[in-house]
Amino acid sequence: MPWPTAGIVRAVRRRADLSQRELARWAGVHHATVGRIEAGRLTPSIKLMRRVIGVAGFRLAVVDEFGRVLKPMRDWEDTRDGAERRYPSHLDTILDPEPGEWWADLYGLARPPETYHRDRALRDAMRRRSQWEVRAAQNRGVPPPPRACRHD
Template sequence: MPRSQPAIPICPPFPISGILRAARRRSDLSQRELARAAKVSAATVGRSESGTILPSINTFATLLAAAGFFLAVVDPDGNVLQPMKTRDDLRDGAERLYPAHLDVIPDPEPGEWWADIYGLARPPETFYRDRRRRDYQRRLSQWQVRVSKHRHLPEPRLHHYRDAP
């Protein structure tokens, strides 16, 4: 049975020009003063505020920072998304970062690596390839760590393919 994709929330067009104008007004800066502080041309500020151009995310963030503001990414509940930390000591055999959606397991125990069943040498770190197992591990961790939020719920259990919803 194919997995259904989660619905992507519909966001209205982002009002960059209005945000820039509001930030500049709150910081009491003229377009020239903001441009000087952000090290961009005054034309860039003016055209961005008028909606004539769509500034890059870097330019937008630089203009906001010069006005004393910053960008944040939030989920539908308003929680700020923190960036992932990159550990240079956790890389695969080709020195690449592991995919962001996988939970890396440093120093895996016997049975934690997917290729243990083939008798291959265990790597210094690995991850669970089975999405159901990864999802279970995350649910269990949330249940254990956020006791006050999840105390009324039964402990999550690992669904096997035959009894999956």
């Protein structure tokens, strides 16, 4: 199902009790732009959508299939590699790795101040275990997931 921008803009306008012209004026766009969005003839950019719904105090959010809001990842400046690149977002960064936690330990390379697990199965097992431990009260009586182990 495509994103229902037309219905969202109409709902925002109703909640704010504004005409198309008033909403357009407050958002700094031409009134025809609001009309075209509401008619489904224009799919607004995220930037434009933020401006239009922001007039009524609304914000865009990303939610999963259950309606849970996805919070943005923090941008830690101290978790960059030697070339000032961010570590890949899908990897869990390890600050001050212990012996054996860095993939290049087996090659005798110098250990960096931070690294990440490259083994997807290990990362997924660690995340499942961590999520189970955080929700211990909810998981009473539910057996814990197995402890993560390296596949060297």
